[in-house]
Every structure is written in structure tokens, then in C-alpha cells.
Amino acid sequence: MNDGAQHVVSRLMRESLIDKKVIAGTESAVRPILPALNVVQIGGLSIMDRGHSAVLPLLEEIVANQDEHTQVVGVGPGVRARHILSVGLDLGLPTGALATLAAKSSAQNAYMVSCLLASHGFVYLEAPFIVQLLPAMLAAARGAVFNGIPPYDLWEHPPAVGKIPPHGSDAGSYLVGEVFGARSVILVKDVDGVYDADPKANPGARLIPEIDATKLKRMALSTLPIEPVLLDLLPRARLARSIRIVNGLKPGNLTRALAGEAVGTLIHA
Amino acid sequence: MQPPDNALLTELGKRLVSGSLSDAAIQKATDATPTHAILPWVNVVKIGGQSIMDRGRSAVGPVVAEIVANLERHKMILGTGAGTRARHVYSLAIDLGLPVGVLTVLGTAVAWQNAQMLQYLLAEHGIAFLEPEGFASLPHYLMERGAVICQGMPPYKLWEQNPDVGRIPPQRTDTGCFLIAEVFGARRMIYVKDEDGLFTADPKKDRNAKHIPRISVQELLARDLDDLVVERAVLDMMLNARHIREIQFVNGLKPGQLTAALNGEPTGTIIYSEAAGGRA
Numbered sequence: 001m002n003d004g005a006q007h008v009v010s011r012l013m014r015e016s017l018i019d020k021k022v023i024a025g026t027e028s029a030v031r032p033i034l035p036a037l038n039v040v041q042i043g044g045l046s047i048m049d050r051g052h053s054a055v056l057p058l059l060e061e062i063v064a065n066q067d068e069h070t071q072v073v074g075v076g077p078g079v080r081a082r083h084i085l086s087v088g089l090d091l092g093l094p095t096g097a098l099a100t101l102a103a104k105s106s107a108q109n110a111y112m113v114s115c116l117l118a119s120h121g122f123v124y125l126e127a128p129f130i131v132q133l134l135p136a137m138l139a140a141a142r143g144a145v146f147n148g149i150p151p152y153d154l155w156e157h158p159p160a161v162g163k164i165p166p167h168g169s170d171a172g173s174y175l176v177g178e179v180f181g182a183r184s185v186i187l188v189k190d191v192d193g194v195y196d197a198d199p200k201a202n203p204g205a206r207l208i209p210e211i212d213a214t215k216l217k218r219m220a221l222s223t224l225p226i227e228p229v230l231l232d233l234l235p236r237a238r239l240a241r242s243i244r245i246v247n248g249l250k251p252g253n254l255t256r257a258l259a260g261e262a263v264g265t266l267i268h269a
Numbered sequence: 270m271q272p273p274d275n276a277l278l279t280e281l282g283k284r285l286v287s288g289s290l291s292d293a294a295i296q297k298a299t300d301a302t303p304t305h306a307i308l309p310w311v312n313v314v315k316i317g318g319q320s321i322m323d324r325g326r327s328a329v330g331p332v333v334a335e336i337v338a339n340l341e342r343h344k345m346i347l348g349t350g351a352g353t354r355a356r357h358v359y360s361l362a363i364d365l366g367l368p369v370g371v372l373t374v375l376g377t378a379v380a381w382q383n384a385q386m387l388q389y390l391l392a393e394h395g396i397a398f399l400e401p402e403g404f405a406s407l408p409h410y411l412m413e414r415g416a417v418i419c420q421g422m423p424p425y426k427l428w429e430q431n432p433d434v435g436r437i438p439p440q441r442t443d444t445g446c447f448l449i450a451e452v453f454g455a456r457r458m459i460y461v462k463d464e465d466g467l468f469t470a471d472p473k474k475d476r477n478a479k480h481i482p483r484i485s486v487q488e489l490l491a492r493d494l495d496d497l498v499v500e501r502a503v504l505d506m507m508l509n510a511r512h513i514r515e516i517q518f519v520n521g522l523k524p525g526q527l528t529a530a531l532n533g534e535p536t537g538t539i540i541y542s543e544a545a546g547g548r549a
Binding site: 003004005006007008009010011012013014015016017018019020021023024025026027028029030031033079082083085086087089090091092093094095096097127128130131150151152153154155156157158159160161162163164168172175176178179180181222223224226227228233236237238239 | 278279281282285286289290291292293295296297298299300302303304305307319320323324325327328352353354356357359360361363364365366367368369370371374401404423424425426427428429430431432433434435436437441445448449451452454471473495496497498499500501506508509510511512
């Protein structure tokens with residue numbers, strides 16, 4: 001059949017990549033690219049905005065573990081992103097513009113972290129360099145720091161409710177773990193994990209040590225210590241099938257998480 | 270550290286700074302903010318990869334001529350699809366066990382090649398090609414020359430999300446172009462392909478397929494068709510869109526359809542959203 005197009009012969013030649021049967025036919029195993037990698041995400045509001053008293057002990061813990069566990073460090077934006085969201089929303093800017101603006105705040109935080117880790121051989125990598133250079137950088141340097149917010153920029157998805165960009169630094173760090181097939185994705189926050197109710201309002205709230213993402217979504221908790229979009233991403237995981245939330249204000253938690261111990265909350269696919 | 274002085278913040282701003290962004294009530298409150306259309310006069314036109322670019326001069330030539338003829342009257346962001354080389358590289362990369370994010374990086378290169386070729390054909394009219402990083406210059410080029418070219422893939426790279434089923438990146442050039450139109454609050458989103466729009470089945474494979482001139486995105490999703498004229502991600506995002514209320518599909522192999530769509534005429538197929546502003 002000659003349909004007028006100049007084709008390259010392939011299994012998907014002339015096929016509609018929208019056709020459900022064609023899509024289902026592509027199901028097959030994925031190979032992890034960097035299976036020894038650990039992605040550690042440092043919270044913006046929860047860790048960075050607290051300054052040296054919270055940040056420096058955590059960075060010391062990262063350095064102390066780097067010989068045994070290769071880590072790349074994602075960093076969140078914190079209160080400056082909240083501020084620019086506020087001004088941007090007041091000006092009527094769309095979600096994609098807000099995402100682009102907020103990503104600069106986490107880039108600042110990531111750059112500061114990379115300066116503090118520079119003497120230990122960590123480098124700061126922008127998104128294009130994550131794509132091109134991360135494996136080489138890990139081999140040559142000791143580690144890498146990246147902007148936790150994914151490079152969705154103007155192409156950020158409009159959310160179902162409101163205008164806040166749904167993919168923040170938790171989602172971006174998780175997706176780095178998924179695409180490289182990382183050994184673990186650890187989100188470092190200022191709470192011990194996910195509680196069955198808001199611990200600030202309910203003294204009787206209990207910590208959930210381990211939970212299924214779909215089940216957690218069904219619980220519809222009024223606040224979560226992570227971006228809700230993670231609960232949509234995890235069920236579609238091929239390689240990074242869980243995330244662990246730990247309290248970075250308590251020394252030793254990150255080390256335990258890297259060692260595979262049950263600390264904080266594990267959310268799995 | 271000093272407690273922040275929030276006197277300059279709006280009431281919503283105070284909640285954003287002190288509250289949790291995952292709080293549904295705060296998310297809802299952001300809906301009440303104004304909505305500014307950044308480029309309300311621009312039209313986003315996506316030129317299909319397999320449907321137009323892969324056909325070479327016989328298809329691309331007339332489309333280019335029609336674009337040039339409209340430069341004086343309609344400002345256009347021209348995005349390109351990927352096509353058959355993307356299908357080849359996706360097949361190979363899937364066979365090699367590579368993840369969706371890597372397939373997105375590979376597919377982006379194909380859309381980029383098509384954008385470059387289109388630009389060579391439009392260069393004599395002063396039309397520039399812009400990478401996503403250069404989009405801040407886009408208003409200037411549109412004012413000066415009436416159109417710019419970009420590759421259609423969203424710049425998600427390794428951060429592309431897995432699909433529910435299979436290994437193909439779910440958000441490709443249809444989605445990337447739609448999101449450009451949405452974020453700029455564009456006048457129209459027009460897809461130039463090689464069919465007269467949407468049919469009840471693939472007209473290339475089923476002679477009894479019937480043409481659908483106009484359908485709501487809600488009804489189209491409810492029909493749950495096996496095949497569609499557009500990536501499913503576009504339909505999902507239309508439900509959440511603040512600006513783009515309808516998208517149009519025209520046949521680039523039939524001269525005049527793109528011009529008609531730019532003039533606001535109902536040619537091809539229009540998919541529209543019933544809800545006004547976000548999911549109910």
C-alpha cells in the first residue's frame with residue numbers, strides 16, 4: 001500500500017500511536033539505567049527555609065553516606081515559590097507561567113545546596129545536563145544536585161481545580177528516580193511521614209508506616225506532606241515502585257532510609 | 270529567622286505562604302483569581318508528522334504556500350509533529366528496554382528535525398525557529414513576521430510520565446501544541462493532518478467510517494473509541510483548560526481548509542468543551 005508518505009520500516013510503521021491496541025502491543029519490560037542510584041529530595045519549605053540549623057546536618061548525612069550509597073539530590077523551592085504564586089495569581093497568569101516562575105526558586109535552592117556540597121565533589125546540573133551528563137558526572141564527581149521541579153515550564157498541565165502547578169519538586173525528583181530506575185526515592189521533610197489525620201490539629205493522629213498509593217488517595221486526607229500528583233504517578237511506575245518520606249530534622253533518618261530500614265512512611269505502587 | 274512580614278500579600282497570598290499547597294481549599298481559592306490571556310490574537314497550528322511532513326514536497330509545499338498566504342492576516346505559532354522516524358526509534362528503544370522518558374528525548378529530536386525542515390522552507394519570509402528556552406522572544410517575532418516555528422513536543426524530556434498501558438510517551442506533539450495554545454490564551458488551536466477530521470473509525474482502514482463535524486470532548490471521551498484523531502492527553506487536558514474551549518482538525522492535503530479554519534469557519538472537525546472553566 002502506498003499512502004503517499006515516505007516511511008521508515010518499523011513495527012509501528014503506519015500505525016496510529018493513539019490506537020489502544022497498538023499502545024497495548026508495546027507493553028514490555030524496562031531496563032534500569034542507573035539501578036544503584038538513590039534520589040534524595042530536600043524539601044523547600046520544610047528544610048531549606050529553616051536555614052543552616054536544618055540544612056547543614058542533613059548535608060553532612062548525605063556526604064557521610066555517599067561512599068556507600070550514590071545519591072543525587074533534588075531540592076524544592078519553599079516560601080519564595082509561594083510568594084511568586086501569590087503575585088502571579090493576582091496578575092492573572094496561567095499555570096504554565098506560574099510553573100516557569102516557581103522553578104527559578106527551586107533552582108536557587110539547588111544551587112545553594114550544590115555550593116555547600118561543592119568541596120565534596122557534587123555538581124549542580126540543569127535539566128539538559130541531567131539528560132546528557134548525569135551518568136558521567138556521577139562517575140567523575142561524587143554526586144549531583146538538581147532542581148526538583150521538572151522542566152515542564154509553560155507546558156505544565158492545567159490542574160483540575162485551581163491554578164497551582166501540580167508537578168512540583170516531589171514529582172520531579174520522583175520522575176528522575178523512575179526514568180533512571182533508581183534503587184530508592186527518599187523525600188526529606190519536617191514531619192515523620194504521613195498521618196491518618198492532620199497531626200497539628202489531632203493529637204491522636206497516627207503515623208502510617210507503609211501504604212498503597214491508590215489506598216492513600218482514596219483516604220482523601222485534607223493535607224498531605226507530599227504533592228498529591230505522586231499518588232497518580234506511583235500506580236503507573238515501572239521501576240521506581242515506592243517513595244519514602246522521612247523527617248530530615250532528626251539525624252540518622254536519612255541514613256536508615258538509605259540502608260533500607262523502615263523509617264517514616266513508605267508509599268508504594 | 271524573623272517571622273515574615275506578610276502585610277503586602279493578598280488574603281490568598283497569606284494562605285499560600287503559610288498553608289499547604291496540597292490543601293484542596295487553597296487550590297479551590299486560586300480559581301477566583303483573574304485570568305489574563307497572554308497572546309489572545311495568536312493561532313497555534315500543528316503540522317502533522319506522519320500525515321504531512323513525511324509525505325514530502327507534494328503535501329508540505331501546498332501547506333507552506335497556504336501559511337505564507339495567511340501571514341499578513343493571522344499570527345501563527347507553527348508546531349511540528351514527529352512521524353515515521355519517531356515510530357522507528359520508539360520501536361527500537363522499546364526493544365532495547367529503555368524507559369518512557371528516554372523515548373520522549375528521542376521523539377523530541379524527530380519533531381525538531383521536522384521543525385528545522387519546515388523552517389528552511391519558510392526562511393525566506395523571515396520566519397524564525399524557537400526552542401522552548403527562547404519562547405520569551407516569541408511575541409516579538411510574531412509582531413515582526415507573523416509566525417514562528419517550534420517543535421511540537423512538550424519539553425518534558427526524561428520527566429515524561431508513564432502511560433497507563435504500554436511504553437509510548439502519552440504526551441507528544443498534539444499535547445505540546447495544545448499546551449502552548451492554552452498557556453498563551455490563543456485564539457485558535459488548529460491541527461493540520463491528512464484527514465477531514467474525526468471519523469467513527471480509522472478512515473484509512475474502514476470504508477464505512479463516518480465523518481464527525483462537531484463533537485464535545487465529554488461525549489468523545491464517553492464513546493471510548495479505540496482510535497482517535499488526537500492524543501488522549503489533549504482531551505483530558507481540555508477538561509481542565511482555562512482558555513482553549515475548542516480545537517479544530519483540518520485536512521492539509523486539501524488546499525483552503527487551513528485558511529478556512531484560521532478565518533473561524535467550521536471546516537473539518539471541531540472538538541469543544543461543554544464546561545466553562547475547569548472541571549465541575
